[in-house]
Amino acid sequence: MLEEPTVEFRRVTGRLTDDQVHITVRIHNPASRTLYAYETPRRIRYDAATATIVVDLNDEHVDADHPIAPHLPQPRFLALEAGADTLLRISLPRVLSRVRSADERQGEGPLVEQYPLDQAERIALAIAVQDTPYYYNPREPMATQLRAWGAQIARTEARINLTRSPRTSRERRDPGSPGQSPE
Amino acid sequence: MTLFIAQTDGTTNFDLTQVQVDLLSITRVDTGLGFTENPTTAIESVTTVPVTYNRTENGATPTRIDDLVNDHGFTAPPHIVLFGVNDTFVLSDGTSLKGNGIAIPVGGSGNPFAHHVAALYDVTLCGGAGEWVDKEGGGTTQNTTDVVLYHELSHCFHFVTGTTASTSAAEEEAAETDENDMRDVRGLPHRDVHSHNGGCGGGTPSCCIVASLATGSPYSVEVATFRHYREHVLRGSDVGDDFFATLHHQYYAFSPEVVRLMGHRPELGSTIRGRYVMPLLAAVEMLIHYANERGSGLTRLLRKQKSRAECTDIFAPNALITLHSGLTLARAFAAQEPGSMTQTETASLAFMPVQKTSASSGETGTGPSDQMDELAALIDARAVRYGVLAWALLETVQLWTDAQLALQRGTDELEVGETLRATIADWLGRMPISDLWEEFSRLKAMAELEYLDQFMFDQRARTLFAQRLAQAVPRHATAAAAWAVVSPGGHHA
Numbered sequence A: 001m002l003e004e005p006t007v008e009f010r011r012v013t014g015r016l017t018d019d020q021v022h023i024t025v026r027i028h029n030p031a032s033r034t035l036y037a038y039e040t041p042r043r044i045r046y047d048a049a050t051a052t053i054v055v056d057l058n059d060e061h062v063d064a065d066h067p068i069a070p071h072l073p074q075p076r077f078l079a080l081e082a083g084a085d086t087l088l089r090i091s092l093p094r095v096l097s098r099v100r101s102a103d104e105r106q107g108e109g110p111l112v113e114q115y116p117l118d119q120a121e122r123i124a125l126a127i128a129v130q131d132t133p134y135y136y137n138p139r140e141p142m143a144t145q146l147r148a149w150g151a152q153i154a155r156t157e158a159r160i161n162l163t164r165s166p167r168t169s170r171e172r173r174d175p176g177s178p179g180q181s182p183e
Numbered sequence B: 001m002t003l004f005i006a007q008t009d010g011t012t013n014f015d016l017t018q019v020q021v022d023l024l025s026i027t028r029v030d031t032g033l034g035f036t037e038n039p040t041t042a043i044e045s046v047t048t049v050p051v052t053y054n055r056t057e058n059g060a061t062p063t064r065i066d067d068l069v070n071d072h073g074f075t076a077p078p079h080i081v082l083f084g085v086n087d088t089f090v091l092s093d094g095t096s097l098k099g100n101g102i103a104i105p106v107g108g109s110g111n112p113f114a115h116h117v118a119a120l121y122d123v124t125l126c127g128g129a130g131e132w133v134d135k136e137g138g139g140t141t142q143n144t145t146d147v148v149l150y151h152e153l154s155h156c157f158h159f160v161t162g163t164t165a166s167t168s169a170a171e172e173e174a175a176e177t178d179e180n181d182m183r184d185v186r187g188l189p190h191r192d193v194h195s196h197n198g199g200c201g202g203g204t205p206s207c208c209i210v211a212s213l214a215t216g217s218p219y220s221v222e223v224a225t226f227r228h229y230r231e232h233v234l235r236g237s238d239v240g241d242d243f244f245a246t247l248h249h250q251y252y253a254f255s256p257e258v259v260r261l262m263g264h265r266p267e268l269g270s271t272i273r274g275r276y277v278m279p280l281l282a283a284v285e286m287l288i289h290y291a292n293e294r295g296s297g298l299t300r301l302l303r304k305q306k307s308r309a310e311c312t313d314i315f316a317p318n319a320l321i322t323l324h325s326g327l328t329l330a331r332a333f334a335a336q337e338p339g340s341m342t343q344t345e346t347a348s349l350a351f352m353p354v355q356k357t358s359a360s361s362g363e364t365g366t367g368p369s370d371q372m373d374e375l376a377a378l379i380d381a382r383a384v385r386y387g388v389l390a391w392a393l394l395e396t397v398q399l400w401t402d403a404q405l406a407l408q409r410g411t412d413e414l415e416v417g418e419t420l421r422a423t424i425a426d427w428l429g430r431m432p433i434s435d436l437w438e439e440f441s442r443l444k445a446m447a448e449l450e451y452l453d454q455f456m457f458d459q460r461a462r463t464l465f466a467q468r469l470a471q472a473v474p475r476h477a478t479a480a481a482a483w484a485v486v487s488p489g490g491h492h493a
Helices: A142-149 A169-173 B016-026 B060-070 B145-161 B168-186 B209-215 B221-232 B238-251 B255-264 B267-292 B298-306 B319-334 B343-351 B370-384 B387-408 B413-429 B442-452 B459-472 B474-485
Strands: A008-016 A020-029 A035-038 A043-047 A052-057 A077-080 A084-093 A095-099 A112-116 A122-130 A153-159 B003-008 B033-035 B041-043 B046-053 B080-085 B101-104 B117-122 B131-134 B140-142 B198-200
Touching: A008 A122, A008 A153, A020 A122, A052 A084, A077 A084, A084 A095, B003 B016, B003 B060, B016 B033, B016 B046, B016 B060, B016 B080, B016 B145, B016 B168, B046 B060, B060 B145, B060 B168, B080 B145, B101 B145, B117 B145, B145 B168, B238 B387, B238 B442, B255 B267, B267 B298, B267 B387, B267 B413, B298 B387, B298 B413, B319 B387, B387 B413, B413 B459, B442 B474, B459 B474
Parallel strands: A052 A122, B003 B080, B080 B117
Antiparallel strands: A008 A020, A020 A084, A035 A077, A035 A122, A043 A052, A095 A112, A122 A153, B003 B046, B033 B046, B041 B046, B101 B117, B131 B140, B131 B198
């Protein structure tokens, strides 16, 4: 098992389409073997005060009592080739619909809060990385396995400029190159 | 009346229509099903549409809706509110509902209601990408929205009737068993109720990337054999599970690079298939047969394998000899025996295409390509020298190759069978000893040893393994010795 997340985040960029925010992350794997990373956003939050999208590509938050634990779907994984850069692409809704809990609602008010992710200026990413692919084992709950598999989490935070400009020819070749670097 | 469909919270509309369609499907399009849209009912500030039902259809699924709507078998339960949501929804902690359904009891974390059960499900099925789950009997099958809703309604039924299973796994199995009733209504394959695996898209291969590419499909018979071996043999005990984890780690130190090479040179796939994957699969089949038949009928199986069309490459002229030579040398290097070729040359020999390795017939070849050199170097550096990998993947093929060669050379079948049983027993007795044995109590060690009975039934294997275990973990010496003298019965020549 990987003892620490060894990947390097080289660039994070974002762009808008009609209904989605597309984030592209250039990840460098300096190791001599292929690594594997979550490719599926599992938890999406928005901090309106700092206009930051917080995306977890891991299941660290899913303990045995979490309501999603029994139904946790298997994420998709991205192979990060040894000694090379790989682009991780994730798509988020332009407007996130968050179901408020009973404690927050106290029996009244809207059940859903809307968050304009397309207004974000920053993004924070936490991505589970491991040196073998994940295989489901029917002997154990999926949540337990995925938490163990994803114990090593690589984190980055970056500014993003979410403009809806048409893609340039350079972006089409290499959508990871323009934009802001992680801080 | 218990069942309601959420329509709006005043600012956000939910997918009322899809939930209605799904309920109709669940009731087998029963005309007795109704939705009271005027007036609606407010539940904790959410506008909902009550469901009514005068059942005229029979079967498990209409009956379940009848019970839920008309409170059969329980009294004064909380309401159940169904939410059809899309893939932009998250729970209060940000957990994505994309490709998921969820039923939350009263007081459950994330429930938007204080006094009622909420069931939310993604009616877009992962934004249109579809959802898969493990299918009964192997492979995967697709979800539909009515199936997902029926699954969640099973949980809801358990919540309101106080019949929730004592463990999460048991509750899930119960809901999946109910779900299969709905799959029958839709004519869909049953879900495997012992697996809770699923996700977005068309399904995950979950096994054996090189074998999948070499055989052309993650669902090929060959890959299914590997998968079965992994799930039903390797992972059946803690030692087996740990063994698999080590094998997995060592295997993935080189297999992604093999795949990369195959991407650069597609014809490498057929070489790998013919030179290694097919012999390995044949060897695995032989070992499973050995375990299942207690060592009997091995030569019959070897003969049968030879007649199969998909095994033509393995039995091409000189192919077995080439494979045998390469493996013998590879094992010598793995054991650090001195002399002869470099390790790369050794591995290269084992993986060279048939037409380039026919030196024994006097033909000349053009030598391995750059990719073949790279492949050989990879196998040398990251496979041959790993103990578990060499034992599990190289030695198994060698066992099989030696036996097939002996048959090819006309050796008496009885002799081939007896030699093969002896070499398999010796190979089993040399199974790598996991560090886990150090942690086991005497009782646990006995249980693990007894698990080995299913394939380590030959006295030679038991004696050798017990000796090695006693040497590696002296405090298990007594348990190992006791286990070794009890024979669970195997083939006797």
